Amino acid sequence: MLFDPTRHAHLESIEWNEDRARKMIHRIVQETEAAFSPSTYWPMHALDIEGGDTKPAYSLYFGACGVIWALQYLHAVGAVAPTLSYNTEIQALLSRNREWLSPENKLDFNSYMMGDTGILLLAYWLDPNEEIAVQLANAIQSNLDNPSRELMWGAPGTLLAALFLYEKTAEPRWADLFRASARKLWSQLLWSEKYQCHYWTQDMYGQTSRYLDAVHGFVATASPLIGGCQLLAPQEWLDWEQCITNTIQRTATWEGKYASWRPQLHYPAGKTPRMLMQFCHGAPGFVICLADMPGTALDDLLIAGGEATWAAGPLAKGSNLCHGTGGNGYAFLKLYQRTGEAIWLERARAFAMHGIAQTERDRTQYGQMRYSLWTGDPGFAIFLWDCIQGSATFPSLDVFFPDEMAGNH
Secondary structure, three states: OOOOHHHEOOOOOOOOOHHHHHHHHHHHHHHHHHOOEOOOEOOOOHHHOOOOOOOOOOOOOOOHHHHHHHHHHHHHOOOOOOOOOOHHHHHHHHHHHHHHHHHHOOOOOOOOOOOHHHHHHHHHHHOOOHHHHHHHHHHHHHOOOOOOOOOOOOHHHHHHHHHHHHHHHOOHHHHHHHHHHHHHHHHOOEEEOOOOEEEOOEEEOOEEEOEOOOOOOHHHHHHHHHHOHHHOOHHHHHHHHHHHHHHHHHHEEEEOOEEEEOOEOOOOOOOOOOOOOOOOOOHHHHHHHHOOOOOOOOHHHHHHHHHHHHHHOOEOOOOOOOOOHHHHHHHHHHHHHHHOOHHHHHHHHHHHHHHHHHHHHHHHHHOOOOOOOOOOHHHHHHHHHHHHHOOOOOEOOOEOOHHHHHHOO
8 A cells, every 4th residue: 555544634624715824824923933032942842852852953954944944934925024033043053053963973064954054045045145155165065975865964955055056146156066966966876776777875874775755865866956957968967867767667656546655765575665655755755856857757657646645635743844734735736836737726725724724733732833844833834825826835945045936946
């Protein structure tokens, strides 16, 4: 089976209501701003606490950087009135995040989702200057050889940062760093005789993996390569296009009209892959990461992935982006953008209304909102805004600088 039914919920039959969606966006912003403290930023949510560590988080992925980015983004796109200014918090975020990374001997200070690069990008958006640009260039260059080879920690994340900076400034140095990152990743591809496709290994968390998915895996790396394909020489992009298409096709699992992907390429003999249906593992992330792929070679797979996401229903874990209803809903928005078929927008909005109900229930159960871009309510607020607009701009994956959205991929 392509998904575990126990991880999903029956879709609540709630009619699309734009006014209710707007009110939820405003509620999320208002409660998030009210919960801010200059000394501790935002309280950790019980679902984001690992190993009993209740200290605040600082990163783009699930910490203060991502929350600040989301609040500024919602203002920049016109979803809410001007929010509080957090400009004075950025330097402290950098030092505190490094302190957070250091105790476990993590040397991935330059990573996009968890390290310096995401915070520096936020600083550059709020106050663009050459000093920050130099720090960003050094971070991207220093991350070229990161053995993670995935979006959260590795070179694919800083590849994406280079693309965002080029789209914002059109400066050649960012295009050069994008090409250098892409070529390094090309040189690190491995070949699977069993599956007749390319893949990467990810050395992280004390083990070596072969992820395919949309955070740690192959398709997450494909996404910025697709977005920046115009920066590559024609033959380079042709090679990448063939490589990406082949791996995606050969690793798909079909069940009738539905398709999805297992988390990793290889599994030990006798071990059955755990099939999940969420952004970080499974069809929704593949649809989101591949929806801007030129050509039609993957169209059938993308539609089948969208159908599988709809058949699985909303996720029971909440409304968030990474492993929740909002993230899966973005697959429908992407298919609406790619195909122009209204059914996909209707499905996204159905997930949005279900997600609003989830958010309200979780707020009551835990006594607070979940202050995080990827795992919490600010990210879900951005999904609601895209449902209202009929757009499909996945936060921090498709866009970082919203004033450059006209050129986003």
